[in-house]
Amino acid sequence: MVVLGREIRLPADVMFGHIKVANETGNQSDFAVQIRGRMRRAHEVARRHLEANAKRSKEVYDVRLSFHKYEVGDVVWLLHETRRVGISAKLQKAFDGPFFVKGKDI
Incomplete structure (x- = not known):
């Protein structure tokens, strides 16, 4: 129609x-x-x-959908969004850390 x-x-x-x-x-x-x-x-x-x-x-x-609000002193992990050439993605680390939040930019 x-x-x-x-x-x-x-x-x-x-x-x-x-x-x-x-x-x-x-x-x-x-x-x-x-x-x-x-x-x-x-x-x-x-x-x-x-x-x-x-x-x-x-x-x-x-x-x-969820939004995360991080505060100073929270423990976080850093996501590796880029992969290194020549190494299988399965063998590369997906995250680095843990890291502590030192400060916030507003």
């Missing part, structure tokens, strides 16, 4: 009569106006559903 402005007729639908075949007699400009209106409504519905889905996805993501 969103792409073509009408429901797609599948062979099974035509055989078993699930979709009413539209009467294609009439003015072509009226047909174009009808298709444009159907597509506009379909796009509005799709846009609303996409917005609702984006909000729901953000809520699910935000639930799993």
Whole structure:
């Protein structure tokens, strides 16, 4: 509906009569106006559903997200984000530490 402005007729639908075949007699400009209106409504519905889905996805993501607030004296580990060439990633240390937090920049 969103792409073509009408429901797609599948062979099974035509055989078993699930979709009413539209009467294609009439003015072509009226047909174009009808298709444009159907597509506009379909796009509005799709846009609303996409917005609702984006909000729901953000809520699910935000639930799993956690922010850490470190204080002076906390024990932390330093993550190695880069790997050394020539050594298997499995054999390299992922973290260095433990280190103590000395101060905070605000």
